[in-house]
Structure formats: structure tokens, C-alpha cells
Amino acid sequence: MSEAWHRHLDYYLTGMQAHRGVPTWFESEWPQIERAWNAGQRRGDAATNLGYLNAALPSMAPLGLWTTAIAWITLGLPWVRQAGNKLSEGVLLENLGYSHFLRGDRERALAIYEKALALAEAHPRQVYTGSLLGRVGELDAAIGQPQRAGLLAEGHHHRSSG
Incomplete structure (x- = not known):
């Protein structure tokens, strides 16, 4: 994974963990969160992508995603x-x-x-x-x-x- 995409994924992974249970943050950042996920699918490893998935799932529920x-x-x-x-x-x-x-x-x-x-x-x-x-x-x-x-x-x- 390129350095920029890795930083992008890490940034939103950290953000989702820090803002767990704060649907307004997740909703406002959703386009970038989804973009980072898509980049991870193309360039990332399974462990990183799974960590990202586990961080995102609790915030998807309140938004009906x-x-x-x-x-x-x-x-x-x-x-x-x-x-x-x-x-x-x-x-x-x-x-x-x-x-x-x-x-x-x-x-x-x-x-x-x-x-x-x-x-x-x-x-x-x-x-x-x-x-x-x-x-x-x-x-x-x-x-x-x-x-x-x-x-x-x-x-x-x-x-x-x-």
C-alpha cells in the first residue's frame, strides 16, 4: 500500500475508534471513510481491512447503512x-x-x-x-x-x- 493510502486508512481507523458511538462524526466523515475502505480493498492487507471493518460496523447501524x-x-x-x-x-x-x-x-x-x-x-x-x-x-x-x-x-x- 502506498504511504499516502496507508496514512489515509490509519487516520480514519483512529478516528472511528476515537469517535465510537458518535454517529454525527461518522456521518460527516462517511465519504472519506468509504473512500479509505475502497483503497484498502485495492491495496491493503486482510488484517488492516478487518480492523477497519470492525471499527466501522458499530457506527453504520445508527445511520442505517x-x-x-x-x-x-x-x-x-x-x-x-x-x-x-x-x-x-x-x-x-x-x-x-x-x-x-x-x-x-x-x-x-x-x-x-x-x-x-x-x-x-x-x-x-x-x-x-x-x-x-x-x-x-x-x-x-x-x-x-x-x-x-x-x-x-x-x-x-x-x-x-x-
């Missing part, structure tokens, strides 16, 4: 899989499912949540399920099956502790 979040997460999943980082893979799958849910694609969200739960079952000490089960519960309530989330959580608890 679900389509962008889906695209960025889809690019990031192969990086965490290649690195063998099950925790990051689980977090990205949860965020991907939630982004689809908020866009109204409940079936796709459910399919992704099921992948995340399978990952958690396969790697119980490496993938957290608390917020994931909460997201599944939110989806189940939205589709009129709130009891399914409780059964799913109970089944997951028995499988991972037994």
Missing part, C-alpha cells in the same frame, strides 16, 4: 476464516444476520444465524452466544415464534455444556 454493512462483512468473512479466528467469524455472522433482519430479509437472517449457532456449537470456548441468541429471539418474535428462541437457547446450552 445495512446494505453497505452486508457488503463489507461479506468481504471480511473470508479474512477471519483464513486466519482461523472463530470469535471474529461469529461476530461477523451475527452482524451479517442482523443487517439482513433490519433490511427485512428475515429468511436470510435466520439462515445466517443458524450458521453462527453451528459455529458456536463446534467451538464453544471460542464463540460467544449471548447476544446471538438475543438476536435470534428478536427475529423469532418478529416472525411470531417467540417460544422457538427459548427452545433454541435451551438446546444450545445443553449441547455446549454436556
Whole structure:
């Protein structure tokens, strides 16, 4: 990566970390944040791009950038899989499912949540399920099956502790 682009990425990565939870800053800087992301895709390495993605995701939610979040997460999943980082893979799958849910694609969200739960079952000490089960519960309530989330959580608890 050229020195200028690396500085550009670093500047906005640092800015997103410093202004986490401040959607007005993120919104005002969004064109440059997106430009830096695109440059990173062309010139950067997976670790740098993944750090950038993780810094950007929390600020995308308040602005409703679900389509962008889906695209960025889809690019990031192969990086965490290649690195063998099950925790990051689980977090990205949860965020991907939630982004689809908020866009109204409940079936796709459910399919992704099921992948995340399978990952958690396969790697119980490496993938957290608390917020994931909460997201599944939110989806189940939205589709009129709130009891399914409780059964799913109970089944997951028995499988991972037994």
C-alpha cells in the first residue's frame, strides 16, 4: 500500500475508534471513510481491512447503512476464516444476520444465524452466544415464534455444556 493510502486508512481507523458511538462524526466523515475502505480493498492487507471493518460496523447501524454493512462483512468473512479466528467469524455472522433482519430479509437472517449457532456449537470456548441468541429471539418474535428462541437457547446450552 502506498504511504499516502496507508496514512489515509490509519487516520480514519483512529478516528472511528476515537469517535465510537458518535454517529454525527461518522456521518460527516462517511465519504472519506468509504473512500479509505475502497483503497484498502485495492491495496491493503486482510488484517488492516478487518480492523477497519470492525471499527466501522458499530457506527453504520445508527445511520442505517445495512446494505453497505452486508457488503463489507461479506468481504471480511473470508479474512477471519483464513486466519482461523472463530470469535471474529461469529461476530461477523451475527452482524451479517442482523443487517439482513433490519433490511427485512428475515429468511436470510435466520439462515445466517443458524450458521453462527453451528459455529458456536463446534467451538464453544471460542464463540460467544449471548447476544446471538438475543438476536435470534428478536427475529423469532418478529416472525411470531417467540417460544422457538427459548427452545433454541435451551438446546444450545445443553449441547455446549454436556
